[in-house]
Amino acid sequence: MSSGKNTVLGFMFLFFAVLAILYFQTTSAEEIVYEENFEDNSGIEGDFLRCEDGTLYLDTKNSAQTGGGVWNKNVSLSPGKISWRWDGQDTDNFSLWLKVTFNDHKSIYYVAAGSRNPQSEGEFYRDRENRRRFSPSIVISGIPMSQVERDLVSDYTRYCGPAENVRIVKVSAGLGDSSTEHMNILRISDLKIYSQS
Structure with missing residues (x-):
């Protein structure tokens, strides 16, 4: 019993x-609070950058041709984790980066392994007293070309300070080909931002 x-x-x-x-x-x-499907070409500046099949890609079609572009999207989100997938073929002398800009004029660049660093060094802005200020960008380079996941709160806290009352105001991506000998076919897809756990 x-x-x-x-x-x-x-x-x-x-x-x-x-x-x-x-x-x-x-x-x-x-919870996914933002997902970019790269369905249309709005927000793109520059040559040879296109959106197709859920992917932002650069293909100059000719190894002797060079060019590039930047994709921008304005958002208003609390920082959490961010993930994306990027890759490249026949790469040399290229630029591939993802940038997250915050409401306090600070920004973090994630730069692919082998890529040149972005040319932007930061942002000039006016403070509450109308004084001109400069906020340098943080550059995290050497990110492998594959599926990537980063904790924005952790990265912000480590490089910029406490992440209290900080919001993401823009997400940008730069793809560039500066080689006349390589194709530099570059892609970014599956961009997602998650709520802070």
């Missing part, structure tokens, strides 16, 4: 353990 009670108690314990695991998985799951 007591072994039957133990079996029932064991099944009840197992049932509640499974319920608890499912509950914590669903409550701690990060």
Whole structure:
């Protein structure tokens, strides 16, 4: 009789353990608050940069031809995690970066491994007393060309200071080909920003 009670108690314990695991998985799951599908060419500046099949890509079609461009999207989001996928073919003397700009004029560049660093060094702006200020950009280079995931709050805190009351106001991507000997076919896709957990 007591072994039957133990079996029932064991099944009840197992049932509640499974319920608890499912509950914590669903409550701690990060919610996607922004997803870029790269469906249209709005927000693109420059030559040879296009959106197609959910991908932002650069293809000059000719190794002797050079060019590039920048894609920009204005947003208003609390920082959380960010993820994207990028890759390249026949690369040399190229630029591939993703930039996140915050409402306090600070920005972080994520630069692909092998890429040249972006030319922008920061932003000039006017403070509340109308004084001219300069906010340098943070450049994190050497990011592998594959699926990438970064914690924006952690990166901001590490390089810029406390992330209290900070919002993302713009996301940008730069793709550039400066080589006359390589094709430098570059792509970015699956850009997502998640809520802070």
